[in-house]
Amino acid sequence: MSQFLDGVGVIFSLEMRQRLRGVAWYVLLGVFFGILLLITVVTSIVVFSSSAIDAPQHVGGPLYSLVIYFVLLLGVLVAPAMSGNAINGDRDAGTLATTQVTLITTWQLVLGKFLAAWVTALGFLAVSAPFLVYSAVVGGTSPTTILISLLVLILELGVVAAIGVGLSGLITRPLFSVVVTYLAVAALTLGTLIAFVLGGLALQTKTVMYDYDTVNQKSGTCTGLHQFTEPVPRFDLDWGVLAPNPFVVISDAVPATYDKYGSASDLFGTFKWAERSAQQSPFRANTPAAACRQALQNDSDTYTGPDAARVIATTTPSWAVGIAIQRVLAVAALLGAWARTRTPARRLAKGSRIA
Amino acid sequence: MVDSLARSFGDVHAVRDITFTAPAGAVTALIGPNGSGKTTLMLMLASLLRPDAGSIRVAGSDPVASPAAVRAVLGWMPDALGSWDSLTVRSALTTTGRLYRMNRADAAERASVLLDLVGLNDLASQPTRVLSRGQKQKLSLARSLIHDPQVLLLDEPASGLDPLARADLQVLVRRLAAEGKTILVSSHVLAELDEMADTAVYVDAGVTASAERIAESKTSQRLWRIRATDAAALDRALTKIGISIETRVTDRGETSVPVSGEADAAALLAKLVKAGVAVSSFAPAVGDLEHTFLDLNRPTERPDASTGTSTKGGVR
Numbered sequence: 001m002s003q004f005l006d007g008v009g010v011i012f013s014l015e016m017r018q019r020l021r022g023v024a025w026y027v028l029l030g031v032f033f034g035i036l037l038l039i040t041v042v043t044s045i046v047v048f049s050s051s052a053i054d055a056p057q058h059v060g061g062p063l064y065s066l067v068i069y070f071v072l073l074l075g076v077l078v079a080p081a082m083s084g085n086a087i088n089g090d091r092d093a094g095t096l097a098t099t100q101v102t103l104i105t106t107w108q109l110v111l112g113k114f115l116a117a118w119v120t121a122l123g124f125l126a127v128s129a130p131f132l133v134y135s136a137v138v139g140g141t142s143p144t145t146i147l148i149s150l151l152v153l154i155l156e157l158g159v160v161a162a163i164g165v166g167l168s169g170l171i172t173r174p175l176f177s178v179v180v181t182y183l184a185v186a187a188l189t190l191g192t193l194i195a196f197v198l199g200g201l202a203l204q205t206k207t208v209m210y211d212y213d214t215v216n217q218k219s220g221t222c223t224g225l226h227q228f229t230e231p232v233p234r235f236d237l238d239w240g241v242l243a244p245n246p247f248v249v250i251s252d253a254v255p256a257t258y259d260k261y262g263s264a265s266d267l268f269g270t271f272k273w274a275e276r277s278a279q280q281s282p283f284r285a286n287t288p289a290a291a292c293r294q295a296l297q298n299d300s301d302t303y304t305g306p307d308a309a310r311v312i313a314t315t316t317p318s319w320a321v322g323i324a325i326q327r328v329l330a331v332a333a334l335l336g337a338w339a340r341t342r343t344p345a346r347r348l349a350k351g352s353r354i355a
Numbered sequence: 356m357v358d359s360l361a362r363s364f365g366d367v368h369a370v371r372d373i374t375f376t377a378p379a380g381a382v383t384a385l386i387g388p389n390g391s392g393k394t395t396l397m398l399m400l401a402s403l404l405r406p407d408a409g410s411i412r413v414a415g416s417d418p419v420a421s422p423a424a425v426r427a428v429l430g431w432m433p434d435a436l437g438s439w440d441s442l443t444v445r446s447a448l449t450t451t452g453r454l455y456r457m458n459r460a461d462a463a464e465r466a467s468v469l470l471d472l473v474g475l476n477d478l479a480s481q482p483t484r485v486l487s488r489g490q491k492q493k494l495s496l497a498r499s500l501i502h503d504p505q506v507l508l509l510d511e512p513a514s515g516l517d518p519l520a521r522a523d524l525q526v527l528v529r530r531l532a533a534e535g536k537t538i539l540v541s542s543h544v545l546a547e548l549d550e551m552a553d554t555a556v557y558v559d560a561g562v563t564a565s566a567e568r569i570a571e572s573k574t575s576q577r578l579w580r581i582r583a584t585d586a587a588a589l590d591r592a593l594t595k596i597g598i599s600i601e602t603r604v605t606d607r608g609e610t611s612v613p614v615s616g617e618a619d620a621a622a623l624l625a626k627l628v629k630a631g632v633a634v635s636s637f638a639p640a641v642g643d644l645e646h647t648f649l650d651l652n653r654p655t656e657r658p659d660a661s662t663g664t665s666t667k668g669g670v671r
Contacts, residue, residue: 011454018441102426
């Protein structure tokens with residue numbers, strides 16, 4: 001076992017030395033640092049100059065989550081380029097075969113490259129550390145939030161790295177595998193969102209709805225009932241497709257914190273509330289009595305708010321399933337790469353030379 | 356070592372039927388035209404490619420069944436010049452050593468020895484991307500030797516090397532063979548293989564040439580080049596010996612004469628000396644390997660003095 005890890009370590013350090021001596025990597029980190037600096041400064045100015053908000057907690061909470069989302073976004077955007085040519089790029093450079101004739105096994109090769117791609121992506125997290133510390137301190141972010149958000153972020157970057165390395169083993173042309181990695185990441189982030197919206201609209205069912213002409217706040221009664229039939233989208237049936245979305249996973253996994261009105265105090269909670277709301281049946285308010293309650297509430301001056309706390313408490317968490325789905329994808333990609341890179345090779349891609 | 360090996364890529368039958376044995380302690384040349392399956396054969400020997408049929412034994416191990424055993428004793432210098440761009444020459448070698456499960460100290464020591472051996476000491480701390488083609492070739496050779504392999508596969512080792520480096524390579528290869536290693540070399544520069552190789556395997560269209568055909572080509576007519584201090588005397592003597600003027604080609608003060616095999620050539624030289632011609636150079640127009648190679652590839656054509664690069668080997 002230790003011999004196996006030794007081999008993985010040699011490949012890992014070889015990959016890191018190859019990557020870290022490239023200029024592109026440092027340029028990207030610099031650009032990333034600049035963007036985060038800009039976001040942090042602008043958000044801080046907006047919030048601290050605003051007299052309506054007295055407590056720094058109001059900015060710190062959202063700011064920390066904003067930085068985390070940005071690291072995830074940029075990591076997801078950059079990691080495919082960093083990992084999507086790990087194996088076929090070596091083949092093009094003529095260094096894959098010379099590695100494969102040594103005593104390195106295919107698994108050591110694939111895992112070493114995967115770890116290197118992962119650690120490279122984590123470089124973005126390292127660069128964002130000053131901003132995370134600043135926003136966490138200013139906003140008094142809870143240790144639980146910090147711990148869980150970081151863990152999930154690290155995991156998500158690993159999933160992208162694994163998909164990239166896996167596809168670079170499965171696909172012969174580096175450019176093509178990088179593009180396919182981007183498509184895979186796009187499918188997870190945008191694709192699940194589009195599928196969710198289209199799915200909900202496609203599944204819409206006709207429902208009888210009730211409405212009132214006037215409401216009387218004093219007596220708490222409604223008059224002028226009329227009913228109408230309207231198709232409603234059934235997001236409660238297809239919310240599951242959002243589960244493997246990296247942004248949903250991170251929002252769903254971090255325990256939500258609320259202000260005194262029951263609203264989410266950071267972006268994790270806001271997104272979580274939005275995503276969890278989809279689970280609620282559209283038929284909740286389609287009795288005359290429920291419709292009256294709703295109308296009274298909408299009309300009231302004392303808006304009681306969306307009550308994120310209540311929605312989140314009564315709906316099902318999806319992050320564990322999401323992570324499981326992602327892990328299956330990542331492992332499948334790495335397995336595929338292993339099968340295609342195994343030597344002695346049974347088949348070669350058309351027009352490719354092994355050496 | 357190799358028995359009726361076959362491998363195809365889709366419709367392309369790169370290797371159809373190759374059978375040969377490369378003995379230990381000798382240099383075996385692998386000769387064949389472009390696209391004859393030499394590199395494919397090397398890849399199968401190096402345990403990178405699985406044969407469709409046939410069997411291989413490298414130092415007693417089967418590269419398909421136990422690739423690790425083969426890799427431990429085999430050094431492969433590929434025809435492609437790949438190197439880790441941003442690593443220094445020295446660290447490229449130590450990393451290769453580490454890939455062969457050597458510990459850090461052993462790998463570093465071995466790298467130093469090999470840098471010395473191939474003459475890359477001055478460039479040891481340069482990144483490999485600045486190396487010239489020939490220097491990369493040297494690095495590739497050093498890399499293939501890092502774990503002191505028993506069997507060495509050299510695919511076009513001399514391409515890109517300057518004449519001095521070629522000579523060094525020859526000496527090194529001969530020395531390794533003398534140490535008892537099995538060496539298989541493929542090259543297009545047949546003259547060079549002539550001086551390096553003990554035996555040769557001829558491959559054409561994925562098939563090894565049979566021993567009979569090789570023997571046949573040894574006795575087939577080939578041109579010998581003769582240079583004499585007095586060209587006119589040589590001319591007269593040749594006519595007297597009975598070699599008709601039509602078959603002789605005179606070019607740059609040298610006369611090429613067709614003879615059949617070594618014995619015939621020796622007899623001709625004896626006659627010329629007896630006739631009092633002052634012969635200063637008497638050698639085959641092309642090297643042994645080249646002659647066989649050309650003969651096998653063009654069985655119907657007569658070897659011609661203008662084909663191939665002329666080689667001046669032999670006694671002078």
